[in-house]
Amino acid sequence: MTGTPWGPDPRMIPYAGNPSPSTPSRAPAGERVGLHSGADEDPVVRPFMLTGGRTRPLRDGLRIETLLRAAPAALSAPLRFESRRIVELCQAPMSVADLAVALRAPLGVIRVIVGDLITDGYLAIVEQLSELPTSLIERIRDRVRAL
Amino acid sequence: MSGRSSGTMTLPPVAVKIVISGGFGVGKTTFVGAISEIEPLVTEAEMTERSIGIDDTSAVTAKTTTTVALDFGRITLDDALLLYLFGTPGQDRFAFLWDDLVDGALGAIVLVDTRRIEDCFPAIDYFEEHEIPFIVGVNAFDYARRFDIEEIRDALGLDPDVPMVECDARDRESVKNVLVALTERVLARRLGKERAGSAW
Numbered sequence: 001m002t003g004t005p006w007g008p009d010p011r012m013i014p015y016a017g018n019p020s021p022s023t024p025s026r027a028p029a030g031e032r033v034g035l036h037s038g039a040d041e042d043p044v045v046r047p048f049m050l051t052g053g054r055t056r057p058l059r060d061g062l063r064i065e066t067l068l069r070a071a072p073a074a075l076s077a078p079l080r081f082e083s084r085r086i087v088e089l090c091q092a093p094m095s096v097a098d099l100a101v102a103l104r105a106p107l108g109v110i111r112v113i114v115g116d117l118i119t120d121g122y123l124a125i126v127e128q129l130s131e132l133p134t135s136l137i138e139r140i141r142d143r144v145r146a147l
Numbered sequence: 148m149s150g151r152s153s154g155t156m157t158l159p160p161v162a163v164k165i166v167i168s169g170g171f172g173v174g175k176t177t178f179v180g181a182i183s184e185i186e187p188l189v190t191e192a193e194m195t196e197r198s199i200g201i202d203d204t205s206a207v208t209a210k211t212t213t214t215v216a217l218d219f220g221r222i223t224l225d226d227a228l229l230l231y232l233f234g235t236p237g238q239d240r241f242a243f244l245w246d247d248l249v250d251g252a253l254g255a256i257v258l259v260d261t262r263r264i265e266d267c268f269p270a271i272d273y274f275e276e277h278e279i280p281f282i283v284g285v286n287a288f289d290y291a292r293r294f295d296i297e298e299i300r301d302a303l304g305l306d307p308d309v310p311m312v313e314c315d316a317r318d319r320e321s322v323k324n325v326l327v328a329l330t331e332r333v334l335a336r337r338l339g340k341e342r343a344g345s346a347w
Contacts, residue, residue, distance in 0.1 A: 047192035047214065063251050064189075064219075065164040065231045093160050097189050097219050097231065106192035106214060126159045132253065134337060136228075140163060140253070141330035143224035144323055147182070 047106045050082055055108055057115030064100075064107055067093040067126035068114060074122035082113055086123070093126050162229045165329065166249050167218065168274075169258035170266020171237030174286045174316035176218050178258060179232045181322045183220025190214050191244060215241050217248070235270065245273060254329045255281040258316065261294050264302050271303060280333045282310040284325045 048055055070090035079087060082103060089102055100110045117123035129136075167175045192214045218234025233248050249255065257270045267283075274281040285299060296311050305311070312328050315321040 063164070064233060064248065065162045065229075065251070067160060067162050067229075095162055095221075095229070095231065097233070098221065100189045101185065101219070106190045107217075108192055126162075128161060132161075132163065134334065136161065137253070137330055137334055137337070139228065140224060140230065141327055141334070143228065144222070144230070144326045144330065147222070147224075147319075147323055 047109050048112075050105065050109050051112040054112050057111040058119045059115035061125075062096055062111045062114060064097040065095050067095050067128070068099070068118075068123050069093045069126050070117075070123050074117075077122055079117075079122070083117055083122075086110075086113060086117060090123060158227050160227045160229055162231060164231045164233060164252045165326065166233055166235060166252045166255040166279075167258065168235040168255055168267070168270035168281075169237070169286075170260065170263055170270075173237070173258045173260045173263075173266065174288075175234035175237070175258060178256075178284075178286075178314075178316035178322055178325075179218040179220040179234055181317060181319045182222060182326070183232065184223065185219075185221050189217050189219040191217060215244070217244075242269070249273070249277065249279060252279060254333050255279050256325055256329055257281055257283045258314075259283055259285050259299065259303070260288060261285065261292065261299065262288070264299065267303070271305070280329070280336050282312065282325070282329050282332050284312055284314040284316075287313055287315050 068086075068090045069092075070087040072091065074087045075091075077087070082105070085103060086099055089099060094102075096107060096110055096114060099114070100107045103110065114123060118125065167178055169175055215236050215238075217236060218232070220232035222230040222232070224230050235245055235248055236242075255270075255274050257267050257274065259267050271281075271283075273279075283299075283303065283305065285294075285296065287293075296313065300307070300309075300311055310328055310332050312325055314325045
């Protein structure tokens with residue numbers, strides 16, 4: 001149970017560091033990935049470096065507009081950099097896309113980190129209505145018109 | 148549930164998504180930028196060489212990631228209502244991102260450039276197939292020849308009940324009109340369904 005979620009995603013990109021989730025992102029890079037040398041043939045930090053190479057979130061149903069909210073208690077949790085930032089930003093509800101912009105990371109990377117935070121209980125999805133009521137669509141129309 | 152005294156409603160906020168689609172260079176970025184309150188860009192990274200068998204781990208090292216920029220806009224309609232706009236990537240090779248983008252959308256806007264009408268066929272096909280309510284916005288390019296809107300409808304092979312609006316993606320008021328037209332379309336479809344439902 002504990003081993004499988006951290007296994008390499010079949011689509012994962014090469015990651016030379018230790019795939020342990022607790023590994024800081026500045027782990028020593030191997031021959032293929034130059035994280036902070038900048039002089040190798042690939043000077044760009046590979047996007048899924050932040051997720052230990054995983055490209056699939058533990059949690060399904062994370063749309064780009066899904067709103068997330070963190071419990072205030074999560075602020076004192078021992079989280080690494082990106083996760084901590086997400087928990088800080090989500091003290092007010094924030095969407096996956098907003099987080100991707102704030103952290104300058106691809107959506108897929110945010111989905112993986114957010115999925116972990118939800119699994120660990122630091123983050124919760126702000127549940128949405130399955131179908132928007134007609135009155136709400138009318139409200140959208142009227143608010144847009146009034147912009 | 149904490150009782151925060153920020154003066155906002157206690158109801159959780161609602162996030163609504165509208166998809167902006169159309170061919171490459173049709174004006175999606177301009178359209179989103181004309182109304183968004185934030186810099187309209189978000190990125191997605193995807194594996195390239197997706198044809199490689201997923202179980203063939205020996206081939207993993209041959210893969211790289213491709214980053215694609217997506218148009219992204221946010222409009223805060225009120226304390227508890229957020230409207231997000233997402234542009235579908237124009238290039239065919241990113242078509243696999245569409246399902247994620249479109250899933251759960253209120254509706255879609257297909258932008259058309261009359262000089263390259265055929266560019267929006269994939270988008271129209273997609274929304275028709277997935278029964279997503281959509282409207283067509285004919286983006287007015289200064290140097291393009293003007294067509295009668297019904298001529299364009301014929302060229303697109305559109306159902307007569309799909310609304311078409313002329314617009315200028317650079318103009319905020321025009322963009323607002325298109326968004327309003329889409330909500331009207333969604334409402335009309337819903338009313339139609341209710342009537343059809345009550346007839347049973």
